[in-house]
Amino acid sequence: MSSIQVESTTSGPSGAEFIRRIVVLLFGLIQLAIVARIVLLVLNARETNGIVSGILNVSQVFVAPFDGILRTDALHASGSTLDITAVVALVAWSVIELVVVGAVAIFRREPA
Numbered sequence: 001m002s003s004i005q006v007e008s009t010t011s012g013p014s015g016a017e018f019i020r021r022i023v024v025l026l027f028g029l030i031q032l033a034i035v036a037r038i039v040l041l042v043l044n045a046r047e048t049n050g051i052v053s054g055i056l057n058v059s060q061v062f063v064a065p066f067d068g069i070l071r072t073d074a075l076h077a078s079g080s081t082l083d084i085t086a087v088v089a090l091v092a093w094s095v096i097e098l099v100v101v102g103a104v105a106i107f108r109r110e111p112a
Contacts, residue, residue, distance in 0.1 A: 016108040020101055027097035033059040034090045041074075041081040063089040 013021065037059035045052045066089040067073065075082040 014108065016104055020104045020108070023097070023100050023104060027093060027100075030062050030093050031090060031097075034062055034086050034093065037063065038083055038086050038090070041083050041086075044079040044081070059086070062093065065089070066092055 033055065036055050040052055040055060047053055047056060063083070063086050066085050069088055070084055073083070073085045075084060
């Protein structure tokens with residue numbers, strides 16, 4: 001009789017990969033809030049609604065640092081508003097995400 005031993009190993013993400021996933025998740029949530037803000041303002045959603053008000057308040061935290069970069073912060077037409085500052089913030093947060101993910105990638109171990 002011969003016995004066969006099977007060695008089981010669990011392979012999970014490395015520490016750097018785990019951090020990259022967390023960073024992508026956090027920046028994704030920020031970008032989602034900003035996109036929701038842009039859509040709600042373009043659709044002229046009622047700001048008295050609790051959900052709309054909550055989304056606008058949360059997203060304002062991430063849009064505020066980019067206030068005043070351009071001469072025009074928003075374009076208005078027929079009650080709708082295109083928040084130019086939010087668009088700039090969305091692009092800026094995406095660039096920041098790329099830089100952070102690139103920095104984390106430096107410490108990532110690749111299998112040999």
